[in-house]
Amino acid sequence: xxxxxxxxxxxxxxxxxxxxxxxxxxxxxxxxxxxxxxxxxxxxxxxxxxxxxxxxxxxxxxxxxxxxxxxxxxxxxxxxxxxxxxxxxxxxxxxxxxxxxxxxxxxxxx
Amino acid sequence: xxxxxxxxxxxxxxxxxxxxxxxxxxxxxxxxxxxxxxxxxxxxxxxxxxxxxxxxxxxxxxxxxxxxxxxxxxxxxxxxxxxxxxxxxxxxxx
Numbered sequence: 001x002x003x004x005x006x007x008x009x010x011x012x013x014x015x016x017x018x019x020x021x022x023x024x025x026x027x028x029x030x031x032x033x034x035x036x037x038x039x040x041x042x043x044x045x046x047x048x049x050x051x052x053x054x055x056x057x058x059x060x061x062x063x064x065x066x067x068x069x070x071x072x073x074x075x076x077x078x079x080x081x082x083x084x085x086x087x088x089x090x091x092x093x094x095x096x097x098x099x100x101x102x103x104x105x106x107x108x109x110x
Numbered sequence: 111x112x113x114x115x116x117x118x119x120x121x122x123x124x125x126x127x128x129x130x131x132x133x134x135x136x137x138x139x140x141x142x143x144x145x146x147x148x149x150x151x152x153x154x155x156x157x158x159x160x161x162x163x164x165x166x167x168x169x170x171x172x173x174x175x176x177x178x179x180x181x182x183x184x185x186x187x188x189x190x191x192x193x194x195x196x197x198x199x200x201x202x203x204x
Contacts, residue, residue: 020128084185091189
């Protein structure tokens with residue numbers, strides 16, 4: 001049981017690493033936002049699942065409630081994180097940001 | 111297993127430095143909002159890991175839940191604040 005939770009936490013961290021690197025290396029604001037929003041949510045889900053599993057190793061009723069609460073946070077973030085990303089994009093589009101394309105090199109210079 | 115969580119918490123805090131770089135350097139305001147959003151979602155996981163390290167998990171879960179709520183509200187408020195019409199991007203170029 002411990003091994004599974006350790007594995008889940010490791011994979012969750014890997015997704016967080018992917019999200020962070022995606023934030024840096026991707027050329028355009030929109031693609032950066034795409035990477036950040038999705039990978040962070042997935043990383044959070046996996047590492048929270050690992051932590052909840054670790055809570056459940058010594059099985060008692062209180063721990064079950066704790067694990068359910070952790071999963072509640074995951075469900076909440078699953079709903080809100082894309083909404084927040086959408087809000088950022090919505091603000092971005094209003095400021096007339098043309099997306100980066102291979103030939104046109106739009107988007108922000110950096 | 112506890113030291114494993116301690117090390118993963120340290121690794122996670124290193125991963126939090128990368129969006130911090132993006133928030134500092136980010137050319138536009140929205141890159142900064144995105145960096146803050148990324149740091150915020152990592153902090154909720156870090157909070158629960160700290161809860162495991164301190165051994166008092168059920169207290170830190172409430173803190174992490176409150177933090178997730180606040181992070182979401184902050185990102186919404188910030189993006190709503192910078193919700194200008196055409197002007198924002200052109201002004202920066204001039």
